[in-house]
Amino acid sequence: MTIPTKKTNCVRVLLVGDVVGKPGVTMLCDSVRWLREVLQVDLIVANSENAADGAGLTKAQYHKIIAAGVDAITLGDHIYRKKEIASILATELNIVKPANFPSDAPGRDHCIVKTMQGVSVAVISLLGRVFMRPVDCPFAAVTRVLRHLPDEVRIRICDLHAEATSDMQAMGRFLDGKVTAVLGTHTHVATADEEIFPGGTAFQCDVGMTGPHKSILGRAIDPVLNTTLTFDPNSFHVATEDVRLSGTWVDADIESGKAINIGRVQLREAELKQWYSL
Ligand SMILES: [Fe+2]
Ligand SMILES: [Fe+2]
Numbered sequence: 001m002t003i004p005t006k007k008t009n010c011v012r013v014l015l016v017g018d019v020v021g022k023p024g025v026t027m028l029c030d031s032v033r034w035l036r037e038v039l040q041v042d043l044i045v046a047n048s049e050n051a052a053d054g055a056g057l058t059k060a061q062y063h064k065i066i067a068a069g070v071d072a073i074t075l076g077d078h079i080y081r082k083k084e085i086a087s088i089l090a091t092e093l094n095i096v097k098p099a100n101f102p103s104d105a106p107g108r109d110h111c112i113v114k115t116m117q118g119v120s121v122a123v124i125s126l127l128g129r130v131f132m133r134p135v136d137c138p139f140a141a142v143t144r145v146l147r148h149l150p151d152e153v154r155i156r157i158c159d160l161h162a163e164a165t166s167d168m169q170a171m172g173r174f175l176d177g178k179v180t181a182v183l184g185t186h187t188h189v190a191t192a193d194e195e196i197f198p199g200g201t202a203f204q205c206d207v208g209m210t211g212p213h214k215s216i217l218g219r220a221i222d223p224v225l226n227t228t229l230t231f232d233p234n235s236f237h238v239a240t241e242d243v244r245l246s247g248t249w250v251d252a253d254i255e256s257g258k259a260i261n262i263g264r265v266q267l268r269e270a271e272l273k274q275w276y277s278l
Helices: 021-037 059-067 085-091 138-148 165-174 221-230 269-277
Strands: 010-016 043-047 072-074 111-114 120-127 155-161 181-185 202-204 209-212 243-253 259-268
Touching: 010 155, 010 181, 010 259, 021 043, 021 059, 021 209, 021 243, 021 259, 021 269, 043 155, 059 072, 059 085, 072 120, 120 138, 138 155, 138 165, 155 165, 165 181, 165 202, 181 243, 202 259, 243 269, 259 269
Parallel strands: 010 043, 043 072, 120 155, 155 181, 181 202
Antiparallel strands: 010 243, 111 120, 209 243, 243 259
């Protein structure tokens, strides 16, 4: 894997795609050192909506992920599947709910975290509206959040948790020049469309999944196939094989907040083990 050089006056921010189950959480936590030392990432945001056996995030997992060195956590449609996360969402300053959720829903609509160099980065989460529970307009919600952001916070990362590429592209174009990056999550499948729009906003429809790739979106293949074919109710347990971390990094200019470079990363468990053994 070729690691691109990071220009001076830039920070490299990584959004890690949906972390699925114990294999995903372990892979994420074990990868932090590689992400910092090899990929030269300054700030890590991880979408952790599937951490708890595929749906939700437990308090213990939140603490584990943050203790491992992840800077901020986003979620998605599975945000409240573990009810206990509500108290974390209410009190902690590095985890957000989708900004287009009701104002009374537990959680804050954005957070501001700092890189080790002291550069502030705003993290915003939005939920799409195709095949999702009814939510407020994401365009209006992100406009409201941006209006309240301190002007000096130039680097703004938006995790758009959505099903439809049309939703994602519309939001990417809408926010071009207003945020550093619009990066998709939720489909668990990385797309090959990363680019920087004319206004300086990095964009990609989906950054992929962190978890077992020998699976159907992270769940064991046989039960999902069986239920799809027969309608026989099954529980879809998290798969275990071929664990990978998927995400997308963006190099952002510290002064302007504009994206300078964007790239996908996919790290396999075996590669990580080999790196640790060197
Ligand atoms: Fe997900
Ligand atoms: Fe999702």
